[in-house]
Amino acid sequence: MITKIAITDDHNMVLQGIQSMLSDTKEIKIVGLYNNGSETLNGVVKDEPDILLLDINLPDINGIDLCKALKKANPILKIIALSNYDEVSFIKRMLNAGADGYLLKNTDKLELLTAFKTVLNDEQYLQRDIEKKLLNQSIGKKTTNNLLIKLTRREKEVLEAIAEELTTQEISEKLFISHKTVETHRMNIMSKLGAKNSVGIIKTAIENNLL
Amino acid sequence: MITKIAITDDHNMVLQGIQSMLSDTKEIKIVGLYNNGSETLNGVVKDEPDILLLDINLPDINGIDLCKALKKANPILKIIALSNYDEVSFIKRMLNAGADGYLLKNTDKLELLTAFKTVLNDEQYLQRDIEKKLLNQSIGKKTTNNLLIKLTRREKEVLEAIAEELTTQEISEKLFISHKTVETHRMNIMSKLGAKNSVGIIKTAIENNLL
DNA sequence: TTCGCTCTAAGGGTATTCCCTGATTTTTCA
DNA sequence: TGAAAAATCAGGGAATACCCTTAGAGCGAA
Known part of the structure; x- marks a missing residue:
């Protein structure tokens, strides 16, 4: 069975990079490449990907809102957030917005494929480092009261x-x-x-x- | 004549993307890939690239300082800054630090090659949009006193x-x-x-x- | 219904910021 | 080397921020 992937990123380099990483993997087919939020919203309807790799920093809409909108329109679609940032607050909000996974852009091919498998299996995939961070944070190890900042x-x-x-x-x-x-x-x-x-x-x- | 290129970026996706973009161009040879500042400082000595594509956001050192250090050690090396950000202040500082060019990561292959040619010709290359921004700014069109903030x-x-x-x-x-x-x-x-x-x-x- | 949280408010004091004006010395650079 | 820019300092007053403590009312969950 072939998994259909779509990618949203406003940086062509990243699009190219992911394509190149996945080009020799038979079980994967890239069905859509989008540069911004509106293209993504339209594109996923047409291209029907199983998984969307979604860059969080887009020119026209922020990743959290886009993720929410996509999940609302199509709950079956798996969304893996793609980001430069490993800030806990950001990650949490993306996951709350419905993202099924979170990867940093330093990911390699192996991890990408692992992430695909995991989310298709209805589980959440977090990059190793990120998982650690979230853990550390919830244990309250760091003195940098990184998050959990709850303002009324x-x-x-x-x-x-x-x-x-x-x-x-x-x-x-x-x-x-x-x-x-x-x-x-x-x-x-x-x-x-x-x-x-x-x-x-x-x-x-x-x-x-x-x- | 073959142009030797090295690339510094902490995101493998970007490294892969650029490699892939340039893979079918005969006049270009990629001689080094670095993930951070220290690798870059050592690498360029060993690999002797003509041009370095340098991501500004690195884990271990900021792009401005790294650019300065590289230029000091090897003034012949052409450096093209690579960035997600198109903030005028940032660009100016990179250029002041000795960068020969400034590209955003949404660049395509054609622009990349044009940039190479330009800097090899001892000229400065700025991405089209960026050039505009700098112009607008120096004319003082915007009321948002975007920059020109000069603190002593x-x-x-x-x-x-x-x-x-x-x-x-x-x-x-x-x-x-x-x-x-x-x-x-x-x-x-x-x-x-x-x-x-x-x-x-x-x-x-x-x-x-x-x- | 009690417990906990939020929002509200006050008193009273101290510390700090904000603002204006004016002035001398040092550095920079054309 | 002379003018301009930067860095230094000061006085004094009004406004604001900071700090601690206490406390009632309202609301939702256990």
Whole structure:
């Protein structure tokens, strides 16, 4: 049985690279190559791949939303996220969005084939290094409180307002609450993010994609 | 005459992709493939490529420093920077560091060959889109004060200290200057970056790769 | 219904930032 | 070598951020 693969990446080099890796494997057939989100959405309907290798960083839409949309339209399609980044927050969100696997672009042919087998078997495939990272993180080994940063709805609103360079006073007016409340939220955010001041909040927030 | 090419990229897919693109071109010979900075530094001595395709985002060293080091050790070597990013600040810094060309990873075979020819001819090669961007920017079309942000050496030091979440007092102790001086620098940085406060400084600094 | 979390708010104090102005010295570079 | 840019420092005041503690109301889950 032949497995039909499609690939989405805005970098031709990567498309070419994967094609080349898989060219001498008989059980694999590449049925679609897409450069962006909209091509992918249309393409998978036409080409009916079994597995989609999906680069997360696309020009027209972010990987998380695209992954959700694809899975909604076609739950049978297996999606393996492809990324340069091994940030835990990112990975978690992709998996939550329905991705069946997560690979970094330093993958080799063997791992690619293993990943295909695994997801076709309805299991989740994570690159070795990534699995380790997720484990370490959930055990809480690292002092770098990498993730698990859970801000409440209100805290997120305050965070965004801080990022807009608003003062406490301005934020309180924007959210119709007391400036004292805003301060409390800011303090709690600082504490959750391990920041010493608002600068630290913004740094950590950006690093962890909270904005 | 055969042109000897070496490639540095930590993503095997990209290595494979470029190899595959160039495999049927007789005038090109790939003499080295490196995964990181140190391999590159050693490799180019041994393999003596004419041109190095250098990915900017490497695990062990940043592209700018590596480019400088390579050019210093071997000024004849042509270096074409390879990147996912088309941010003007980045490009400028790579070119300042001695790069002879700048390509995004969405490049195709034709452009790759054109780039080779151009740099071998002692000219600078920039990808079409990038050239446009640089032009637009220098004309000052965009209101987004995209770049031209020129911080002085000292301002950069202060900026970095701010990013470390230090207070003015702490920064002054670190740099052995008066806290008043630090404040002056901070004010000047705010003004240059168009920020309302330190949060804005950090945001803009991160956006513009000043950190 | 109790427990836990969130959101709200306040008091009161200290530390720091932000802003303006003005000035001297040092460095850079044309 | 002279002008421009950069780095240094200062005073003083208003605004804001930071910090700690306490506490009531509302809501959803155990």
